[in-house]
Amino acid sequence: MIVYKRIFTAVSVVALSVSASFAQDGPAQTLFTNVHVFDGISEDRIENASVLVEGNLIKQVSIGAIDAPGATVIDGGGRTLMPGLIDSHVHLNLTGLFTSFGGAEYANWDGVGAMAVANARDYLMDGYTTVRDACGQGDEMKKLIDQGILAGPRIYPSGACIGPQSGHTDWRSPRARAEGGPVAQVEQLNLAVVADGVDEIRAAARRNLSYGATQIKLTVGGGVSSELDPLWSIGYGVEEIKAAVEVAAFYDTYAFTHAYTDETVQMALDAGVKVIEHGQMVTEETVKRMADEGVFWSLNTAGFSPILFEHPNFAKGTPAGDKLTIAQDQSKDLIALVKKYKPKVVHNVDTVLSTIDQGRAHRDFEKYQFADWFGNHAMLVSATSTAGELAQLTGQRNPYPEKLGVIEAGAYADILIVDGNPLEDLSVLGAQSKWFDAEPREEGFDTIRVIMKDGKFYKNTLG
Template sequence: MQLEDAMKIKYGTMSGLCALLLAVQVGSAGAQDAAPQTLFTNVHVFDGVNEARIENANVLIEGNLIQTISTDPIETDGATVIDGGGRTLMPGLIDTHTHLSIVTAPLAAILSSDPSYITVRSVRDAEEMLMRGVTTVRDMGGNIFGLKRAIDENVVPGPRVYPAGRFITQTSGHFDFRRPNDTNRTFSGIQPKLDRLEYAFMVDGVPQLLSATRENLRLGASQIKIAAGGGYASPADPLLSNQYTFEEMKAVADAASDFGTYVTAHVYHPEAVNRAIDAGIKDVGHGQLLDRATLERMAAEGVHLSTQPFTVCSEPQLDAFSNAKLAEVCAGTARVYQMSKEIPDLVVTWGTDLFNVSADDAAGQVKQLERLLEWFEPVEILKQATGNATSLFAMSGDMNPYPEGPIGRIEAGAYADMLLVDGNPLEDLGAVTDSDNIRIIMKDGVIYKDTL
């Protein structure tokens, strides 16, 4: 054999071996990169939108997204198969008004404790919220970015978080919780305690508001939250006060729009809400004292109503002044829900606004859905707590922290945030509000509870 021929054989063989090894490596990598699949069979699907379930369906999840929903068998290779046993598969619940960093932390503890203590409490509250079946929250003010990051990185369990960042309030407005002997920063140079702890921005005038808005956006706010009117829990402001001028609110709305997102407002009454809408605000975070004309305007202009069933008219952690304001809000709850039911184009979402409450009150979060039965059928309530929030989250646009698919619905391409529950929640809300009936909790394609 000539040397030249031997070399051809040698290098030809080596070349073939290299090609074979490369093919094996690529195939192995492909197998490793393939997203895990989960197949739910024999389930009735409430998709978050329609008032009838998809009967006898199968749902395939690949990775963290829903791939296929079919009443025909779905063929898979290597999927984890879960026989739903004729139960209902539905979207995870969405609370569109939370303060996850202060759910069970008393205000006195926030103002006086080591911040790490409050953080530990919020970690526990986040996990308990997820284990109640709440897979997504819109956080409406607080020191939230660190907790959100830890949840998203799977350091701790908790719901998805759409964060507003620090609450933006005017001097003497809602979330100005200074004591009478605390000074104003403008005159003393002393920053308010809640500002120092990164729960709030107490700011006045367009320049300060722009700085606060842009700082929240820099840190990853998916929406901006401002106080446009009085609050029942705040110690200094009348409930029907108008807060922030048109020019101030317009500056905030324009700055948020420049980043592709929107502004939501803490506000109850018509005058303040209409001023806010004039300024470009797209979501009303309470609205219990609204009139029909304002609600109809909101429906016509695509402004969401993200309200709460305030039917408990006195709270032990509040003083007499605040409880008197709460009673007024409470009286308006029935009126606004009844009117909203009669305006079909108005998008209404469910929230709880739990803050500074006891652990027992926090545990009743999902149970609050039952308060709505006075005005709505179970399917209408569940739509408020699932599919109605999809368009709200879409308004976050460029600042949406979860842009891969819709949230709040069971449809192809949506995030795999789902509950498997005993019974039919469209007929009996207890299928969801009794946590024992929630057999599987899945968020982002990962199962956090399984009692099948």
């Protein structure tokens, strides 16, 4: 008993000493000097600035000297300091393992999990410090990343994407689709779930929330890459969509919808949806409505480049290629409408059914394509401040309640330092005009000198 007491006393003294030390010293500080700041919003950089990070938050941004005698000082050398990138539509579980959605029915958890870990690291080292996973992620990998056990971006998981029978996310095998057949592997892995009618949709949405989803995804209409659904098909009516919107609202978060056609987008808006994925086939009336109502538009421009026909899965004459032809024919006014009404567009790469190398090329091309259509500033804002604003829709469900996507006091210290000026040259972030013919590259970019997430360095070549 005496020995135990002495040990306990000694440990207590050490613990109190360590606690007192931390209380006295406070959180660690990093001071970035000699940088030009793109704050995620403005069209011009803040020239010759300094940025002080304390703990995991930005404490001060100043064009004058910042007094921080205990800080670690990083001289930016006149480079650009900017927010970490945000991709608002990723599929960490659906990239690198199989090449068709049908292949998901034969996947195993260890392969899916291993590829998700690899994809998460790849995104982070490309400068993405936050992603919203749009199908197939619970919050277990997210927790390991948040604990520092794995390297990856902040993740807003959506759980299994919810869709109707014969809809965009009905990836079950014919045997599993048969009445009385076995439970589908994609449902056991919680990648996608079939839910018909209001009650099943409510149950599926609540199940996703129990797995840690921060928002709920429905596939309201047909898709290009899926097999069972015509592009023009309507999977859910307004009351069914409302069921998911209400369940999400009960948890103080939101539901978002996969929808391409004007009719399915209008139905989603009528049901109270505030975030639309894709939606390229909408009319001028609908674009104006989205802008007027402050709806977020997760618009992936690479998917509507003619280059996509070069991919074997989307070659002309294939089922997906025929769908893509229709979609592109009905989205010819898209660029002009976005420029006219300026809706809240967020960066959406939507890499799926691809290898790591193909995913990298896709990210690089999406940046280029978006900027080519709408300009470098619009591209950067879509991947920083606007995407950060979208993250706030998760309300009290938000696992990262401070500001994302901006460089300002009180925001998370998710920071990149890059060579040159991305407002003038996006190639410093990897943007390039090649896609399927791009040369395979290694992880990350030499032009991104610093990657900081949550106040922690994941890359620093400035010393």
